[in-house]
Amino acid sequence: MLQELLAARAWLLADGATGTNLFDVGLTSGDAPELWCDEEPDKIIGLHRSFVEAGADIILTNTFGANARRLMLHKAEDRVGELNQRAAELARSATEDADRPVVIAGSVGPTGDLLVPLGPLTKGDARAVFAEQIAGLKAGGADVIWIETMSSADEIAAAAEAAIAADMPYTVTASFDTAGRTMMGLPPEAFAEAMAGLEVPPVAIGANCGVGASDTLLALQGLTAAAGDIPVISKANAGVPEIRGDSVHYSGSPELMARYAGLALDTGATIVGGCCGTTARHLDAMRAALEAHERTDPPALETITAATGPLVSPPADPASEAHEKTRSRRRRRPSG
Numbered sequence: 072m073l074q075e076l077l078a079a080r081a082w083l084l085a086d087g088a089t090g091t092n093l094f095d096v097g098l099t100s101g102d103a104p105e106l107w108c109d110e111e112p113d114k115i116i117g118l119h120r121s122f123v124e125a126g127a128d129i130i131l132t133n134t135f136g137a138n139a140r141r142l143m144l145h146k147a148e149d150r151v152g153e154l155n156q157r158a159a160e161l162a163r164s165a166t167e168d169a170d171r172p173v174v175i176a177g178s179v180g181p182t183g184d185l186l187v188p189l190g191p192l193t194k195g196d197a198r199a200v201f202a203e204q205i206a207g208l209k210a211g212g213a214d215v216i217w218i219e220t221m222s223s224a225d226e227i228a229a230a231a232e233a234a235i236a237a238d239m240p241y242t243v244t245a246s247f248d249t250a251g252r253t254m255m256g257l258p259p260e261a262f263a264e265a266m267a268g269l270e271v272p273p274v275a276i277g278a279n280c281g282v283g284a285s286d287t288l289l290a291l292q293g294l295t296a297a298a299g300d301i302p303v304i305s306k307a308n309a310g311v312p313e314i315r316g317d318s319v320h321y322s323g324s325p326e327l328m329a330r331y332a333g334l335a336l337d338t339g340a341t342i343v344g345g346c347c348g349t350t351a352r353h354l355d356a357m358r359a360a361l362e363a364h365e366r367t368d369p370p371a372l373e374t375i376t377a378a379t380g381p382l383v384s385p386p387a388d389p390a391s392e393a394h395e396k397t398r399s400r401r402r403r404r405p406s407g
Contacts, residue, residue, distance in 0.1 A: 072214045073174045073240060073274055076128060077302055082336060082361055085129040085306055085344025086122035087354050089178075091321070093118065093133075103145045105137040108157045115158070119165035121351035123173055126358030129342065130165070130173060131217055132158040135180035138204045140192075144183075152207040159211025176217035176242070177208030179230055186225045194229050201233035209237055216241040218273075219306075220280050222253035224265055235271045244279040244304050247290035251386040259293030267299060277304025280346045282383040283311045284323060284331040288338055288375045289382065295339030295369075305340035307331060309348035311383055321348025322380075325356035330378040332357040333364040 076083055093104050096114050107115055119130050137155050139148040147154070159177060166173040182200055184192045192200075205216055216234040218241055221227045227243055234241035245253050245262050252258045259278070266276045276298060278290045287307035295303050310323025323331075328345060335343045343361060345353055376382065 072172060073129070073176075073242075076172060076174065077275070077341060080128075082340075083128040083174075083342045084126055084354070084358050084361060085176075085304070085342050086119075086127040086131055087125075087345040087349030087351065088309075088347050089118065089131065089133050089135065091319070091347050092350060103136065103142065103147065104133055105135070105142065105154050105158070106145065106147065108133055108154050108161060112157075112161055115161050116165045119162050122354055123166055123169050125351040125354040127344070127354060128171070128173060129176050129344065130162055131176045131178040131219075132162045132208065132211075132213060134158045134178045134204065134208065135219070136183070137207075138179070138182055138200050140182040140184055140200055141180075151203050152210070155204050155207025156211035159208050159213045163212050175212060175214045177205065177211075177213035177215065177239075179204055179208075179216055179218045179234075180220050181222070181226055186223060186229075194225050197226055197229035198233050201230045202236060205233050205237045205239060209239055213239075215239065215274060218243045220244065220246045222246060222255045222257065224255070224257055224262075227262075227265070228269070231266075231269055231273065235269070240274050242275040242277070242304060243273050244277045244306060246280040247278050247286065248281040248384060250384055251286070251289060251293075259290045260297040263294050263297035263299075263301070267297075267301060272301060275302040275304050275342055277306065277340065277342065279304070279306035280308055283308060284327065284379040285375050285382050286384055288331070288334055288370075288379065289372065289385075291335065291338040291340060292369065298339075302341040303339055304342040304344075305335040305338070306342075306344040306346045307335075308346045309350075309353050310380070312347070323348060323353070325353045327379055328353040329356040329360035332360045334370050334375060334378060336361065336364055337367050338369050 284307040
C-alpha cells in the first residue's frame with residue numbers, strides 16, 4: 072500500500088511519538104511500552120486513532136523494542152511473535168473508521184546490543200532476532216516493515232535482510248544525532264548509498280529521532296543528495312528534550328513543527344512525521360502546514376535554524392564539511 076500511495080501523492084504524513092505519549096497516559100519509566108499491547112490495548116488504539124484523526128497517512132505499531140533482546144530485559148523474550156502480531160492488529164483496528172487509506176508500518180528498532188567486534192551479536196544473530204519480530208508483524212497484517220532509529224551499518228543490513236527474506240516491503244531511518252552522523256559514525260550520504268546497494272532496496276529511507284528538527288533537516292540535505300530515486304523520510308523530534316523534575320518535556324510547539332514540516336518538503340522529503348515529543352496536536356498543525364505548502368528551493372542552513380532553532384549537535388564546520396564532500400565527489404568522477 073505504501074508504494075501505491077507514494078506513486079499517487081506528492082507527500083505523506085507519518086504519525087508522531089509512541090513512548091513519550093504513552094508516558095502521558097500512565098506508562099512509567101522502566102516499563103516496556105510493548106507490553107501495553109496486551110495490558111492496555113485501549114490506550115494503544117486510542118493513541119493510534121488520535122494520529123489518524125489528526126491526518127496521519129502512516130501509523131507505526133507499538134513494537135519499537137519488541138525484539139527478543141530487548142524483551143529479555145522484561146522476561147518476555149518468549150512473547151515476540153504474540154506481541155508483534157497483537158500490535159499490528161491493534162493498529163489496524165484503529166484505522167477501521169478512517170475515510171482514507173492508512174498504512175500500518177511495523178516498527179522495528181535496534182536490538183540494544185552492539186554487533187561484533189564491539190559487542191556480543193553477530194550479524195547472523197541480529198538477522199535472526201529481526202526475522203522473528205518481522206514474522207509476528209507480518210502475521211498481524213502490517214503493510215510495511217519500518218526499520219527505525221538505527222546507527223550501525225551492519226545492524227541496518229541485518230534488519231533489511233530479514234525483511235527481504237520475509238518478502239515484506241520495508242523502509243529504513245537512521246538517527247543522525249552525533250555531529251551530523253549516527254552514533255556509530257555513519258554519515259547520511261554513506262547511509263543512503265548503502266541502502267541503494269541492497270539486494271532489494273527499501274521503499275524509502277530517511278532520518279528520525281536525533282536531537283532536534285534543525286539537526287534532522289541538516290541530515291536530510293545529505294540524504295536527499297545521495298538517495299537518487301528512493302523517497303526520503305523525515306521524522307524529527309518535537310524540539311529538544313528538557314528535564315523538568317522527574318519528567319522529560321520537548322521544547323517544540325505545534326507551530327515549530329508546522330514550520331519544520333514545510334522545510335522538510337523543501338529539503339526533499341516525501342514522507343514527513345514526528346518522533347519523540349510529537350503529539351496529535353503537533354501532527355494536526357503539520358498536516359495543515361503541508362496542505363498549504365508550496366515547495367520551494369532547498370533551504371539554507373540559516374533559514375533552517377531561524378525557523379526551527381539552532382543545531383544541537385552540529386558538525387565541526389558544516390560549511391567546510393559540505394565543501395569537502397563536493398571535492399570528494401569531484402575526485403571520484405570519471406574523467407571521460
